[in-house]
């Protein structure tokens with residue numbers, strides 16, 4: 101579960117090492133320079149040698165490409181058509197997504213605590229990503245709450261630090277569709 105079953109191919113190995121070196125420099129370098137390293141790497145077909153996704157039906161799938169403890173994790177994700185991933189945040193940790201094909205809409209949101217564990221969410225920014233483009237979750241922007249929508253079947257490479265293993269989700273309350281409660285969840289392996 102925690103490690104790749106097979107050794108990464110040479111192109112993945114090289115890309116991983118460069119992303120790991122950036123992460124060692126800090127989160128800023130990781131999200132500022134990481135996406136272009138991956139964007140360049142996937143232009144080379146050799147990157148995908150032995151790198152596969154799983155067909156997504158009801159929900160997204162995430163297959164491990166490579167990870168090492170305390171380094172970054174690279175996963176190959178597939179998103180089914182017309183799928184919405186609930187608003188969530190990664191406790192201040194950064195991540196980015198580079199699209200292989202399809203289209204993703206990333207909405208940055210802001211939560212206002214209205215009472216107890218009840219929040220109102222507002223969309224403050226949005227990014228549409230197409231093939232070869234990157235979506236970045238940058239906690240320095242003041243919010244790292246985001247929701248993801250895939251209008252069509254989409255494949256993407258998702259990169260995040262290994263310490264980013266849980267998230268906080270915002271789930272609509274039963275009382276109102278505009279009110280959410282926050283809930284800790286474990287990111288699926």
Ligand SMILES: [Fe+2]
Pocket residue numbers: 188190195237246
């Ligand atoms: Fe996320």
